[in-house]
Amino acid sequence: MGRNCAIIVAAGKGTRMKTNINKQFLNLKDKPIIYYTLKAFYENESIDEIVLVLAKDEIEYCKKHVIQKYNLNKIKLIVEGGDTRQESVIKGLKAVEGCEVVLIHDGARPFVDKNIIEDGIKYTELYGACACGVKSKDTIKVKDKKGFSIHTPDRDTLFCVQTPQCFKYNLILESHKKALSENVEATDDTMIVERYNHKVYLYEGSYKNIKITTPDDLVIGEKMLDNL
Known part of the structure; x- marks a missing residue:
């Protein structure tokens, strides 16, 4: 069996949170958000190693105040992030060379659960690429540049993608290399493999698997921890 590796991407600044500190280091119940994210993968027996991608000026802080403080020694390496996600x-992928399955996850999604992680591994082994998510609860509108509605997609065909997004290692690495050589920009890893004609299987995530992006999300996160 090959190794299953998690790449936790936490190098972004999160400007929508309107704080001077990276959102991953804001506290939920007296522990930083990134702690809960790392803990979910750290405690999962199907994950062989974890690589954390951080901004350069936050690496030492995270080592001292998160990894060492909470004894998260399954984390193989901390990698300095790039200018974009x-x-x-790509830097994270290079650090896990030799993995079979790689799970790419947002550092600010602290409520990912065991089933989501293990289903990601299972469906990657079957299909090569997959991503979790949920059906849209709302009707979605497509609007024009003037602000008018121009189309209403069928809600049953819409899927709100979350992370982890999971791939066979060679597939996602080669896709990213091609995108880099062709100056293709993408904010989502599934977009990269889809561009090179590989289908992505979409499996059920959880409405609890939220990304902490705004101050309101912090309030929701606190309430969710109260109910665990």
Whole structure:
């Protein structure tokens, strides 16, 4: 059996949170958000190693105040991120060379659960690429540049993609290399493999698997921890 490796991408600044500190280091119940994210993968027996991608000026802080403090010694390496998420993912991929399955996850999604992680591995082994997510609860509108509605997609065909997004290692690495050589920009890893004609299987995530992006999300996160 090959290794299953998690890449936790946490190099972004998160400007929508409107704080001077990276959102991953804001506290939920007296522990930083990134702690809960790392803990979910750290405690999962199907994950062989974890690579954390951080901004250069936050690496030492994270080592001292998160990894060492909470004894998260399954984390193989901390990698300095790039200027974009895409660059950060590529750096993370290079750090897990030799993995069979790689799970790419947002550092600010602390409520990912065991089933989501293990289903990601299972469906990657079957299909080569997959991503978790949920059906849209809302009707979605497509609007024009003037702000008018021009189309209403069928809600049953819409899927709100979350992370982890999971891939056979060679597939995602080669796709990213091609995108880099062709100056293709993408904010999502599934977009990269789809561009090179590989289908992505979409499996059920959880409405609890939220990304902490705004101050309101912090309030929701606190309430969710109260109910665990």
